[in-house]
Amino acid sequence: MQVLSLWRYPVKSMQGESCDALDFDSNGVRGDRSFGVLDLESGTVISAKREGRLLEAEASLKSGGLTVKLPGAQELDPGEVLDENLTRWLGRPVRVVQAANFETPIFERSEDFERDDSKLVRWEGRRGSFVDRSSLHVMTTGDMDLLTLERPELQWDVRRFRPNVLVEAQFSLVDTSTTGRFRVGEVEIEIQKGCVRCVMTTRAQPGNLERQLDILRHISSAHDSIVGERAAVLRAGTVRVGDVVSVAP
Secondary structure (H helix, E strand, O other): OEEEEEEEOOEOOOEOEEEOEEEEEOOEEOOOOOEEEEEOOOOOEEOOOOOHHHHHOEEEOOOOOOEEEOOOOOEEOOOHHHHHHHHHHHOOOEEEEEHHHOOOOEEEEEOOOOOOOOOEEEEEOOOOOOOOOOOEEEEEHHHHHHHHHHOOOOOOOHHHOOOOEEEEOOOOHHHOOOOOEEEEOOEEEEEEEEEEOOHHHHOOEOOOEOOOHHHHHHHHHHHOOEEEEEEEEEEOEEEEOOOEEEEOO
16 A cells, blocks of 8 residues: 555645645644634634535645635735635635634534535534544545446546545555554554545536535445545654555554
């Protein structure tokens, strides 16, 4: 097994960036979901679970600081200009906030993933980060291959699932180890549980990914809504594309 690709998502629910190497610490990938878009009226941090348009924006930390590119716009740094552009685009007062300076975030989603106008459900995130729950998300190519085999007519693209680490392996990691611990480059991780998928997997995205509700319908019926694994970092370090992934003793 080896690392096929690495991903970081600087702003929650915006497009992330594929990286050749990433630094990991006890909070997961450094810089991952470190910013979010705050709805000033509701006090919630918006995600594509409710506002799918966020997936049309791009966020990057590769230049050293955060830059955001909105559809049809130039790249913008955090500040009033970005907040004003986001407010006009989304049609509600918002601003970009940093997780490190934020209290425990509140997120929202529609109760019925097939109806965006259904009742809203709220839940608390983790203080200091805008990840939904666990600090790290891992998938394997085996996960994607199985889904493609089962429903080849659907668009099974890894971008729908937003992992931090994509491992080239024939099977899911939970099928490989009884301890749940793995060495990934310099890093040691522990698999905590399967990742329950949500409406985000069905959203349209740039690059001709269509909205496909059957993505989540199939995952729910065939895999109890689980694809990939949630994990925690036990030993910090750097992971690079091509690094070997092995079962930790």
